[in-house]
Amino acid sequence: MKKPSLIIIVLVGLVVALSMIKAIVYNRLSTSGVYVGKIEEEIGFYKTQNAKLLEKLLAFSSLTNISAKATELGFAKNTSLMVLKTLPLAVKQ
């Protein structure tokens, strides 16, 4: 019976190659996790900043704030309402 040396070499080589690939991939994945973690932290930071800025924006654009600021600046409400019972001269002409 002929020795299947070629098959054995191929199989051993395949096992060695796959083991090395596995080790490399695992190694890369392991370090990627750190980067992914950092990126996620950064995303979280920007999300928080975004939420804080939105909070400020809403507070500034609220009618409550605008009204208070207007009062501070001396704006007063015009309480008189003009009612035109007859057509103005300009319209008549």
Added chain:
Amino acid sequence: MKWRYPFVFITFVVLFVCVIGRLFYWQVIKAEMLSELAKFQYSGIVKILPRRGEIKTSDGFPIVANKVSYLLYINPTEVKDKSKTIHILSTLLNLSTASISSKLIPDRLWVPIKSAVDAKQKEEIERMKLSGVGFEERFSRFYPEASIAAHLVGFVGKNEAGADKGYFGLEGYYDRLLRGKEGYGVELHDALGRPILSKRNEQTKGMEGSNIVLSIDRSIQFLVENKLKNGVEKYGALGGMVGIMEPQTGNIIAMASLPSFSQINYQDYNESLYKNPFITNTYEPGSTIKPIVMASALDAGVITPQTKCTICGGPITVSDYELHTWNDKYYKDTNMIEVIQHSDNTGMVFVALQLGVDRMISYLSRFGIGSLTDIDLQGETFSSFKQRRSWYAVDLATTGFGQGISITPIELLTAFSALANEGKMLGPRVVTAFENSNGEIIKVPLKVRGSPITAKTAKVMTEILVNAVEKGEAQWTKLNGYRVAGKTGTASIPVKGHYDPSSTIASFIGFAPVEKPKFVMLVILEKPTSSIYAAETAAPLFFDIAKDLLSYYDIPPSE
């Protein structure tokens, strides 16, 4: 020697079967358990909290949003100077030292001290460099317009498990929708605890809370709250309410009540203030119910506007009760237009008697009186009618002018909207749309509640109400140039079997412009002291708000 070979062979076979059997046991039968144990070693379960939905006014501005806040916790095993830590935290967080020290149990690793700590407080505490003190980021409710529409919105508190829960108003009614759904994920770590590649393998997918879009107009709500506050102060009232509705859609444009509360510090207020009195308080409506009863009688064909009251020359006696007008003035042979103009109780007794008990109950029911309006707010109540057999002649007579019957303000506003909308009545609603986390918008359909009266009756009744505004007791406060339909109501307050002569509930209900009503508004002042009459309190407040609304909607004068 022949037996040796089979013996060795069988021994090996048995051993292999044992090994395979054992492997089968661990890898197939116990596979799930081992897998779970392994997960515990290299992973941790992370709870993903959903962000609570926002509540937006009709212009898309969130009157209830979320802000970043922090949960301050302490790890007692890492605290170096316990008394210093307690002192600083109690000062900066406004907590008692006893409440903090009682939580610092030495064998605990994580003790929550205070939630909703804002960023500024967090920075101050961090500057102190206290060991064992940490923060967890989370979201809490934020109200850019302060306590605007507090009764309408409700507030977010905690449930028995310490989780956020909405109470009262919209927060209570739509709690499940706003809350969203918690998600859980598994985070994989390496031997040093660092996250490995895909951080979270979501196992149960959470869902962010949906946003709610309201029919409330922010500018009008703001205006109404300020006007109501000034009105309550000016007329020395205990409290007040204003509700504004768009009659063609049932959309509530504004709803305000005083006294109110602050949603952020809700715990500092009496619990009785949490309820929205516009939908929970029942009261005797007094004269504001007269247009509803009159419209019913007109629709039933038992009277016409020119029908003369044959019993209005003086007080009327019904079942031993003598019924008077509010000012003891009597108008013999007065017609129905003048009955509303003078807010004549005897005239309304005449109308009620013409209508009869059965038709009175039937029409009031068609107007939605005595039942829920099904407004989308938590806590609505109603007062049902008495049994038919319990109605006596005096009950029918007094119902005609709004005594002996209890309704909520929202019931009255909804019923009145039928007069402004050609006899068609729509159910009141506050929410017009939902926005889910995918950005999809789901519109809420209108709620048609039927047509209690015909369009012709509504038109006739509207003209009677315009006459009441033009010539009635509140004519001094009407708006020049605009045709407004409305009615005052000075309701007595029942106390221990009789009516309190010194205090009233003053109200005014009306709509404008009558050509194409843009709004129906109900103004109520509780126990005004400057005057007990609605014509001198609620009516001027109504017209003060109406003037600004007409201007806001760019509606020019018609006369």
